[in-house]
Structures are given as structure tokens and as C-alpha cells.
Amino acid sequence: MSQATAVREQAGRKIGRSAVIEQGAGDPAWLRARRAEAWDIYEATPLPSTRSEEWRYTDVARLLALDGLVPTAGGAMAGRALPDGLRRAMEQDRESAGRIVDVDGSVVSVELDEALAAQGVVLSSLREAARAGVPEVEALLATEAVPASDGKFSALNAALWSDGVFLYVPRGVRVDRTIRLSRWVSQPGTATFTRILIVAEELSQLSFVDEILSPDFSTVTLANTAVELFSRAGAQVQYVSLQRMGEGGFYLANQRTLAERDSTLDTLNVALGGSVGRVDLNARLLGPGANSDMLGLYFGDANQHFDFNTSQDHVAPNAHSDLLYKGALDGAARGVFRGIIRVHDGAQGTDAYQTNRNLILSDTAIATSLPNLEIEADDVRCSHGATVGQLDAEALFYLMSRGLHREQAERLVVLGFLGEVLSKLPLGGVVEKVTQAIKAKLRYV
Amino acid sequence: MDDSPILVVTGLEAGVADEDLDILKGVDLAIGPGEIHAIMGPNGSGKSTLAKLIAGHPGYEATGGSVEFDGEDLLDMEPDERAQAGVFMAFQYPVEIPGVSIANFLRTALQSRLEDGEELDLFDFQELLMERMELLDMDVAFAQRPVNDGFSGGEKKRNEILQMAVLKPALALMDETDSGLDIDALQIVARGVNTLREEDPAMSVLLITHYQRILNHITPDVVHVMVGGKIVESGGPEVALELEASGYEEYRKAHAA
Structure with a gap:
């Protein structure tokens, strides 16, 4: 099928029950049923409104006309040469243990180190894994982590997802090098629904970088992602999301991490691109000794709007979580951080921290920071803090008194401010790549 | 060497920006190449304002x-x-810049001195930095630390001296660099200034201080006494010694009269 035909065929599609049925063609019965049920939930769930606390600052009804979007079917770009923008981003990456490429919601290539495959590591298109009857997919897809019942967009994703990633690392297998997902959205006005399901069995180790890019669009283009991360006892998992979409991109992600006993499940969310970015991240600490470091970095300019809604659920006692989100906002950009630490009844010995810092670079940029605590146990150590500050005049003078031009001084302060987050997760090539992207945004020369 | 003064301050009047508050009330000062001038004065005399004004605060x-x-x-x-x-200007209170290493900061500072499109050679820079640190007897790892972030008072002064050594100014303003320093830190500053003067005898220094003790380590050519926003006396090192003995009271009275 030629690409032109594919686009024409897609053009008639709308978000609706018939698209859900089309999307499920070829799926096993359990998955078709799960999609249908998710659609029912979607229809029964109202669109989040700014009257609800969690969506107060992001007016989806105004920003996103769901009815006008064309859901991508997947498969349309298979066999085509990779777009230049995607290829350039991939060339910057260091060596990886595996790589999966997704264009317009469909996986176009998968590579995995042969030695790892021989050890039982699985890296696959999620759609293919589901169709091949992989038991973990049936058991864990949209059930425990990001089920349809989670909310309007989780339901929509569970009903309409076209493809994504299934990564499975067996017990005791350590994947030293990073596994990468490189995603590209090419068609304006489309809605792409992607899922990522990662299972790290006991005492295994992996790091996964999920990068999404697109050109600039003149119309709103949705990339919706559901991320489900499981770290079993003693496993170590790092998940990094690099959101570098172009103008018009609307990035909407639901991420949930389930960390069992003595496991580490760390995340880093980097938001640099797109017109709107909304990330809901829920970290659940399910076993004693579990640990989640949650890092975030955002840098907005022009009219960019970033909204992070995080929660740290301490279900088990003696677990640790530490969140640090830092953002710089220029132009008329808006940054929203809402975070909550919930220490459940019986989660004694919890250590939970939450910090959000914002640097405002213009008179028209706005940062809103809403940290919160909800504690139902008495033997806990928790803290939260939030700051919104401007470039310090004394710091600027200090740098300028050494000969730096005002712009150079500002850039250096911003890079240093955001760099603190990257220094906490020194993952192969991520620091350099994000630093480069920030520099490009700062028009650094 | 051209002996005409490198810095000429004439009748300078100044205050806090956007406030109707005069601090300097007609300061005259000329510093020749290679000269070390010290300005001493009580708190609120305007001596620190003079340094900040020259640096462009x-x-x-x-x-x-x-x-x-x-x-x-x-x-x-x-x-x-x-x-x-x-x-x-060596700051009295150097500012913390988290996440920016001293090396990166200095590299950018040197880069800023080049023409547009000209690129600082990284190897040349590394070499210069190493050489400067060696001159000041500093540990190389110091340059990898974020600028003043979590530094002790002594480390902050050390950092000011390193920056001065790399940037090689024609005029160094030491803005109460000695305030709140223990004797070790004081000597770091003094040794640094003396080393750089030995290397470049044409470097001029304006030393702002409240105390006489730093002048035991850096010998001034001229000592000025500033009271009430004016220089009320200038002379040789003996002026500082007299001050040490009699204090500022006499000058204050004379000035008030």
C-alpha cells in the first residue's frame, strides 16, 4: 500500500467505536474484549474539566478537539526510509543493547543484542507480542498498572492503542547498555495511541529511553502514551522519557511504576518540545526496601504549556521515594507541577521527599507549584518543597563582571539549574543529548 | 611603560539606584599602572560602593x-x-552558581572575549587553566566543582583569585576580600595577589578594606582614608598604621565639623 493511499484511508477515521473495532482486527479475543470494555469506560467518563483539582490549569476541552483528530492505524509507514529528524536524533545516541523504532504509532524495526535474546530477553512490538500470545502481555496489559478505569485518557488509550513496546527481562539478567525507543509522529491532526509495557523480573536490570519527536504542525496533533513499568523483587529499572515534539504536538502520558520488595524503579521525564505536555506519573512502592527516584526537567518558551501531575504511593513500609522536578520557563510558557506523597496506613518507616523548583526567565512566563502530603502512618520521614524564582540579579552581575554577555550569563545559569537533574541520572548519552537540546533551545552558540 | 593613570575617578557622586540616597559625595582618585592603592574606612563610608560602581553593579x-x-x-x-x-572585581560575597563548574564558567568567560565566530581552543584552555592552578598551588579537581556552591569562605576567596589569575586583569578591585577571613584564608588572597603582581608588575590593585591587617601581607603604595563618602586623607603605608592606633573617630569628627 502506498503512503498516499494510507493517509487517504486514515483520513476518514474518527475516534469512535468503529475505530476501536478496526484497531482490534487481528487481535486475540481477550484483547478485543479489553478494547471494547475500555471504550465503554471512555464513553461513560466525562472529559476532565478545569473544575477538577488535577486538571485546573490544563483545559483539555479548549486545547484538544478530540472529535476532529484522526487516530493512526499503524502499519502505514512500514518499509519507508526513516524521516530525517528521527534519523538525526538516533545518530546522536550511543551504543545500545536494543532499539525499537516507531513511526506514527507503528513499530517499523526492532533490534536486540543476540546474546541478550539468547538469555531470554524479549524486545518486541507490543501488538505482535499480544498476537503471539505472550502470557505476560495478557496478564499485565492495561490491568494492574494503567487500566482503562484510571481515567478518560487511559480508557481511550486502552481502546485505541495501535502499537508500542513489550520489553521483558528474565530473572537475574542484567542489561548493561540502554534499550531505546525512538518515536516519530509525521501526520498533522492525527492521534497516536502507544503503550509501553516493561517487566523486569527478580534481580534483573534494565534502562530504557523513550524518545518522541515530530516536525512542527499547524494543527494540534496528539501523542498519547500509556507506560506500565514493573520491577519485581530486587530488580533495577530506569525509565527515561524525552519529549521533543514540534510545535502543535500535544503529548499526554500516563505512567505508572510498580516497585516490589528491594527493587529500584527510577524515572526521568524531560519535556522540551510540543505545545502542550501533560504527564501523569504514579509511583507505587509495593514492597519493603523499594526505591523510586523520580526526576523531571522541563524548559518551556513561547506558548508552551507543561503540566506534571505526580503521586508517590507508599503502600508498603520501609520504602523510599525521592522526587526532584525542575523547570525553566521563558516567553509566555506555563509550567504546572502538582505532586502528592501518599503514605498509606501501615507504611511505617517511609522515607518520601518531593521538591519542585522553577526558574522564571520572562515577565510573562508562569509557574504553578502545588506540592502535597497525605500521611496515614506515624513513623515516617517526609518533606516537600517548592520554589518559583527569577534569575538572580546578583548572579547575573557576578557572571557579567567576568566578561560574559547577558545572554551567555543567563544561559549558563539555566543550564546549571537544569543540569542538576541530569547529574542525578548519569545514563549513557542521555545527559549529552538533553544538554544539546537545551542548548539548542537557548540558541547557544 | 606609559605612566599615565589607568584609573581616574573625578568628583564622583553616587548612590543606590532608584533611591534618593547619596553615598559618594565627590571622590577623586587616580591609580597608575602597577600601583597598589588601599582604601580604608569605617562601615558605611562608601568604600565598597566605589568598588561596585567601578565594576558596574x-x-x-x-x-x-x-x-x-x-x-x-x-x-x-x-x-x-x-x-x-x-x-x-574580587567579590566580598561571591555568588553561588549551582550546576556550573568553575572550568566551564572560565571557559565561557574567555570565549566571551573572542570575536563572533571565533572558537576558544579547548586544549589551549585546559593548558592555561592547569598552568594557572599550578601557579596558585591549587588542586586541579577544584576547577570541576560548581562555582562557589557549598564552598567554605576560604574556598570562595580561592576561587576569586583563580578567576583573577585566568582573566589577567589590568585593574583588580578587591572588595573587602579580607572581611571575615581567618589568617589562612587571608594569606591565600595575599599570596595570590602578590604572585600575580610578580608575574605582571603592570597590574594595578585597588584594595578596599576595613582592617589594617591585610596590608601586612600586601604592601600598598598609597593608602586613602574614606569617611562619609569622601577621601579625607591619602598617604603612604604609615597612614594605615596611624589608623590602627587611633581609629576613625578623629576623621569622623573632622568630617562632621
Whole structure:
């Protein structure tokens, strides 16, 4: 099928029950049923409104006309040469243990180190894994982590997802090098629904970088992602999301991490691109000794709007979580951080921290920071803090008194401010790549 | 060597920006190449304001008089332009810049002195930095630390001296660099200044201080006493010693009269 035909065929599609049925063609019965049920939930769930606390600052009804979007079917770009923008981003990456490429919601290539495959590591298109009857997919897809019942967009994703990633690392297998997902959205006005399901069995180790890019669009283009991360006892998992979409991109992600006993499940969310970015991240600490470091970095300019809604659920006692989100906002950009630490009844010995810092670079940029605590146990150590500050005049003078031009001084302060987050997760090539992207945004020369 | 003064301050009147508060009330001062001048004075006399004004601190504003550096009107220049012209101020309270290493900061500072499109050679820079650190007897790892972030008072001063050594100014303003320093830190500053003077005898120094003790380590050519926004006496090192013995009271009375 030629690409032109594919686009024409897609053009008639709308978000609706018939698209859900089309999307499920070829799926096993359990998955078709799960999609249908998710659609029912979607229809029964109202669109989040700014009257609800969690969506107060992001007016989806105004920003996103769901009815006008064309859901991508997947498969349309298979066999085509990779777009230049995607290829350039991939060339910057260091060596990886595996790589999966997704264009317009469909996986176009998968590579995995042969030695790892021989050890039982699985890296696959999620759609293919589901169709091949992989038991973990049936058991864990949209059930425990990001089920349809989670909310309007989780339901929509569970009903309409076209493809994504299934990564499975067996017990005791350590994947030293990073596994990468490189995603590209090419068609304006489309809605792409992607899922990522990662299972790290006991005492295994992996790091996964999920990068999404697109050109600039003149119309709103949705990339919706559901991320489900499981770290079993003693496993170590790092998940990094690099959101570098172009103008018009609307990035909407639901991420949930389930960390069992003595496991580490760390995340880093980097938001640099797109017109709107909304990330809901829920970290659940399910076993004693579990640990989640949650890092975030955002840098907005022009009219960019970033909204992070995080929660740290301490279900088990003696677990640790530490969140640090830092953002710089220029132009008329808006940054929203809402975070909550919930220490459940019986989660004694919890250590939970939450910090959000914002640097405002213009008179028209706005940062809103809403940290919160909800504690139902008495033997806990928790803290939260939030700051919104401007470039310090004394710091600027200090740098300028050494000969730096005002712009150079500002850039250096911003890079240093955001760099603190990257220094906490020194993952192969991520620091350099994000630093480069920030520099490009700062028009650094 | 051209002996005409590198810094000429004439009738300088100044105050806090956006406030009707006079601090300097007509200061005259000329510093020749290679000269070390010390300005001493009680708290609130305006001596620190003078240093900040010369460096271009945005919090202060000249309301009268002039400051010429190397024949150019300094008051018309941005702080970065003054730095590039050869003015350096060692801060009383150096600012913390988290996440920016000293090496990166200094590299950017040197890069800023190049023409547009010209690129600082990284190997040359590394070599220069190593050589400067060796000159000051400093540990190489120091340059990898974020600028002043979590530094002790002594480390902050050390960092100021390193920056001065790398940037090689024609005029170094030491803004109460000795305040709150223990004797070890004081000696770091003094040794640094003396080492750089030995290397470049043409470097001029304006030392702002409340205390006489730093002058035991850096020998001034001229000592000025500033009281009430004016220089009320100038002379040789003996002026500082007299001050140490009698205090500022006499000058205050004379000034008030």
C-alpha cells in the first residue's frame, strides 16, 4: 500500500467505536474484549474539566478537539526510509543493547543484542507480542498498572492503542547498555495511541529511553502514551522519557511504576518540545526496601504549556521515594507541577521527599507549584518543597563582571539549574543529548 | 611603560539606584599602572560602593563626576564590557552558581572575549587553566566543582583569585576580600595577589578594606582614608598604621565639623 493511499484511508477515521473495532482486527479475543470494555469506560467518563483539582490549569476541552483528530492505524509507514529528524536524533545516541523504532504509532524495526535474546530477553512490538500470545502481555496489559478505569485518557488509550513496546527481562539478567525507543509522529491532526509495557523480573536490570519527536504542525496533533513499568523483587529499572515534539504536538502520558520488595524503579521525564505536555506519573512502592527516584526537567518558551501531575504511593513500609522536578520557563510558557506523597496506613518507616523548583526567565512566563502530603502512618520521614524564582540579579552581575554577555550569563545559569537533574541520572548519552537540546533551545552558540 | 593613570575617578557622586540616597559625595582618585592603592574606612563610608560602581553593579548609580579607565568612560559601559576592558572585581560575597563548574564558567568567560565566530581552543584552555592552578598551588579537581556552591569562605576567596589569575586583569578591585577571613584564608588572597603582581608588575590593585591587617601581607603604595563618602586623607603605608592606633573617630569628627 502506498503512503498516499494510507493517509487517504486514515483520513476518514474518527475516534469512535468503529475505530476501536478496526484497531482490534487481528487481535486475540481477550484483547478485543479489553478494547471494547475500555471504550465503554471512555464513553461513560466525562472529559476532565478545569473544575477538577488535577486538571485546573490544563483545559483539555479548549486545547484538544478530540472529535476532529484522526487516530493512526499503524502499519502505514512500514518499509519507508526513516524521516530525517528521527534519523538525526538516533545518530546522536550511543551504543545500545536494543532499539525499537516507531513511526506514527507503528513499530517499523526492532533490534536486540543476540546474546541478550539468547538469555531470554524479549524486545518486541507490543501488538505482535499480544498476537503471539505472550502470557505476560495478557496478564499485565492495561490491568494492574494503567487500566482503562484510571481515567478518560487511559480508557481511550486502552481502546485505541495501535502499537508500542513489550520489553521483558528474565530473572537475574542484567542489561548493561540502554534499550531505546525512538518515536516519530509525521501526520498533522492525527492521534497516536502507544503503550509501553516493561517487566523486569527478580534481580534483573534494565534502562530504557523513550524518545518522541515530530516536525512542527499547524494543527494540534496528539501523542498519547500509556507506560506500565514493573520491577519485581530486587530488580533495577530506569525509565527515561524525552519529549521533543514540534510545535502543535500535544503529548499526554500516563505512567505508572510498580516497585516490589528491594527493587529500584527510577524515572526521568524531560519535556522540551510540543505545545502542550501533560504527564501523569504514579509511583507505587509495593514492597519493603523499594526505591523510586523520580526526576523531571522541563524548559518551556513561547506558548508552551507543561503540566506534571505526580503521586508517590507508599503502600508498603520501609520504602523510599525521592522526587526532584525542575523547570525553566521563558516567553509566555506555563509550567504546572502538582505532586502528592501518599503514605498509606501501615507504611511505617517511609522515607518520601518531593521538591519542585522553577526558574522564571520572562515577565510573562508562569509557574504553578502545588506540592502535597497525605500521611496515614506515624513513623515516617517526609518533606516537600517548592520554589518559583527569577534569575538572580546578583548572579547575573557576578557572571557579567567576568566578561560574559547577558545572554551567555543567563544561559549558563539555566543550564546549571537544569543540569542538576541530569547529574542525578548519569545514563549513557542521555545527559549529552538533553544538554544539546537545551542548548539548542537557548540558541547557544 | 606609559605612566599615565589607568584609573581616574573625578568628583564622583553616587548612590543606590532608584533611591534618593547619596553615598559618594565627590571622590577623586587616580591609580597608575602597577600601583597598589588601599582604601580604608569605617562601615558605611562608601568604600565598597566605589568598588561596585567601578565594576558596574546595577544596584548603584553615578549621579555626578566621572570614571575613566584607560582613557575610556567606564560609567557608560556594561559590566561585561568593563571586564573585557580589563577590570576585575574580587567579590566580598561571591555568588553561588549551582550546576556550573568553575572550568566551564572560565571557559565561557574567555570565549566571551573572542570575536563572533571565533572558537576558544579547548586544549589551549585546559593548558592555561592547569598552568594557572599550578601557579596558585591549587588542586586541579577544584576547577570541576560548581562555582562557589557549598564552598567554605576560604574556598570562595580561592576561587576569586583563580578567576583573577585566568582573566589577567589590568585593574583588580578587591572588595573587602579580607572581611571575615581567618589568617589562612587571608594569606591565600595575599599570596595570590602578590604572585600575580610578580608575574605582571603592570597590574594595578585597588584594595578596599576595613582592617589594617591585610596590608601586612600586601604592601600598598598609597593608602586613602574614606569617611562619609569622601577621601579625607591619602598617604603612604604609615597612614594605615596611624589608623590602627587611633581609629576613625578623629576623621569622623573632622568630617562632621
